[in-house]
Amino acid sequence: MSGEFTRIARFLAHFDAPRAPAGPGDDCAVIAPPRGELCVTTDSVVEGVHFTRAHFRPEDIGHKALAVNVSDLAAMGASPAWFVCALSLPGDFTDRALSGLARGMSALAREVGIPLVGGNMTSARELSLTLTAAGHVPRGAALLRSDGRPGDVLYVSGTLGEAALGLRLLTRGRASGEPPRRHLVRAAVERQRRPRPQVALGLLARRFARAALDISDGFAQDLSHLCQASRVGARVRVESLPIGHTVRMLVPTAGRRARRGTTAATLRPLDEATRLALAGGEDYELLLAVPPARCRRFEAACLRAGLPVTRVGELVAGTGLTLLDASGRPLPVPRGFDHFARPRI
Amino acid sequence: MSGEFTRIARFLAHFDAPRAPAGPGDDCAVIAPPRGELCVTTDSVVEGVHFTRAHFRPEDIGHKALAVNVSDLAAMGASPAWFVCALSLPGDFTDRALSGLARGMSALAREVGIPLVGGNMTSARELSLTLTAAGHVPRGAALLRSDGRPGDVLYVSGTLGEAALGLRLLTRGRASGEPPRRHLVRAAVERQRRPRPQVALGLLARRFARAALDISDGFAQDLSHLCQASRVGARVRVESLPIGHTVRMLVPTAGRRARRGTTAATLRPLDEATRLALAGGEDYELLLAVPPARCRRFEAACLRAGLPVTRVGELVAGTGLTLLDASGRPLPVPRGFDHFARPRI
Numbered sequence: 001m002s003g004e005f006t007r008i009a010r011f012l013a014h015f016d017a018p019r020a021p022a023g024p025g026d027d028c029a030v031i032a033p034p035r036g037e038l039c040v041t042t043d044s045v046v047e048g049v050h051f052t053r054a055h056f057r058p059e060d061i062g063h064k065a066l067a068v069n070v071s072d073l074a075a076m077g078a079s080p081a082w083f084v085c086a087l088s089l090p091g092d093f094t095d096r097a098l099s100g101l102a103r104g105m106s107a108l109a110r111e112v113g114i115p116l117v118g119g120n121m122t123s124a125r126e127l128s129l130t131l132t133a134a135g136h137v138p139r140g141a142a143l144l145r146s147d148g149r150p151g152d153v154l155y156v157s158g159t160l161g162e163a164a165l166g167l168r169l170l171t172r173g174r175a176s177g178e179p180p181r182r183h184l185v186r187a188a189v190e191r192q193r194r195p196r197p198q199v200a201l202g203l204l205a206r207r208f209a210r211a212a213l214d215i216s217d218g219f220a221q222d223l224s225h226l227c228q229a230s231r232v233g234a235r236v237r238v239e240s241l242p243i244g245h246t247v248r249m250l251v252p253t254a255g256r257r258a259r260r261g262t263t264a265a266t267l268r269p270l271d272e273a274t275r276l277a278l279a280g281g282e283d284y285e286l287l288l289a290v291p292p293a294r295c296r297r298f299e300a301a302c303l304r305a306g307l308p309v310t311r312v313g314e315l316v317a318g319t320g321l322t323l324l325d326a327s328g329r330p331l332p333v334p335r336g337f338d339h340f341a342r343p344r345i
Numbered sequence: 346m347s348g349e350f351t352r353i354a355r356f357l358a359h360f361d362a363p364r365a366p367a368g369p370g371d372d373c374a375v376i377a378p379p380r381g382e383l384c385v386t387t388d389s390v391v392e393g394v395h396f397t398r399a400h401f402r403p404e405d406i407g408h409k410a411l412a413v414n415v416s417d418l419a420a421m422g423a424s425p426a427w428f429v430c431a432l433s434l435p436g437d438f439t440d441r442a443l444s445g446l447a448r449g450m451s452a453l454a455r456e457v458g459i460p461l462v463g464g465n466m467t468s469a470r471e472l473s474l475t476l477t478a479a480g481h482v483p484r485g486a487a488l489l490r491s492d493g494r495p496g497d498v499l500y501v502s503g504t505l506g507e508a509a510l511g512l513r514l515l516t517r518g519r520a521s522g523e524p525p526r527r528h529l530v531r532a533a534v535e536r537q538r539r540p541r542p543q544v545a546l547g548l549l550a551r552r553f554a555r556a557a558l559d560i561s562d563g564f565a566q567d568l569s570h571l572c573q574a575s576r577v578g579a580r581v582r583v584e585s586l587p588i589g590h591t592v593r594m595l596v597p598t599a600g601r602r603a604r605r606g607t608t609a610a611t612l613r614p615l616d617e618a619t620r621l622a623l624a625g626g627e628d629y630e631l632l633l634a635v636p637p638a639r640c641r642r643f644e645a646a647c648l649r650a651g652l653p654v655t656r657v658g659e660l661v662a663g664t665g666l667t668l669l670d671a672s673g674r675p676l677p678v679p680r681g682f683d684h685f686a687r688p689r690i
Binding site for chain 1: 421
């Protein structure tokens, strides 16, 4: 492994030079002020918690570390502006692996147009990356969690449950198979390894939505966060959830197998595919609360932009999340991810 | 240990609420734009690299994590504006320890007037904190490393070598003793555990200095960084270095002992106290390059403000750092800290 300053130079070589007044190499990056307000987020990905080196290539790790941060910018309706990257590298992390990490990160950075302006590199026993990303929004235009009101219609972008399914397939050693299963498995695993931050939708939604967040801990838990922040309740029709295609195709079988030998009394009222969509987490889709009067225009704009969103319920007066089945009967609400409640991988 | 969201709430309770439009709790913090430019830095402190829990109380760790970041702001001449904090916590890190960490960090945050606007908490095997801090400078006023010119006079603030001595005393189990040694030991250890970022000096120096950086990897190595960035060389008179009082008092003895039994040929030309001052690192003092015409006013301003600085040499045309003894003869240049060259603690 090469020395600290050589490693930093090699890592930086993969990135476009920022147009900031002063980029990496000084005590601080110097950045021109935004016109509006600055949205800032920081998020870590840690070996053994958010990824394992057995299941993620260095490119995936670099991509994911940036994606989870940019997803937070998207959830505010912010346009990506810059990021800094702190790397903690164990002794067995090779120069080649570091290049892979940089490639994955820089490819996404280029795609969403966010320059790396600075960082830090330190030795550590476990591999982790902590990025801080900033975006710009016009003054007062940021999509907060706390601005939802009763009556707002809830939309979720893309599909749910696939990233969690991908993780399950990886950790249970079921991430292979013959066609046609193979391409479904690959798609689910790709959702886990390479989440896609919904930047374009965030920018579009800023014109219509009142509140938003990104789904990282699981739809149900993140929606509860929005409800708490907005001091409202929510009602969601489970059959309207956009459960991912790979989940629909791959999970029912696993579900049926798991239930063999169980009695009727132990059957869970939520099927496994729905549970993954509600509580799986790491979807990095956006959850949006749109006032009813703006829904038609919002849906039309999403359609024109080719950004799929699904109406899943609405905010209501009161507190808490109510899940309803096709007949309007309440269903139990599964818990999402808690970093200190149970191990992730 | 309590759950993730309880822990976050407990941690945040130690900090003053920021005056930002939206602080912790949303996907991003929303921050009003600065008038001038934004200086941004990110720095990690990692267990086993920057601290051990055997030698640092949680309060010290929280303080140090923020101090090293604020020191980077000071080195740019920036006024501290906001920071975000990403915590990676192992399973055995108690709620009580987390409160201690928050107390140490929030005390320094209050002292330098920098609000916590957001963060992240994740589980991990080893304890680490990655902070990103931002400060404001008027447009074009940031003190860069790259603006030094031949002829500029080099100043260093405070004293050197004490933090490295403190670390040595801690790791060698020599961090106790009877008076009068005890208070010297405590002072050195305090420099290691609780570095003081030189914010006031940075703000003052912005009016006089051309280039600056903070001393984290060791005076000699950090000065070399300034020289490389400015494409100049430097000449430093070793006898003018402000070696810390505790180093002068405690190290000569250790130095004499270590030399017993060695032959004249193996004697190092730099004595141990000087070596600590030149290469020890973690001083978090500022190194400043001031044009000769402004030196008298700069020194007078520092004197009035009660901020000690010492003239140690000058930038010269060419490359590289030359160390001179009292007779003007060159001395060897020791190496500073490299994260991937050798273990720290």
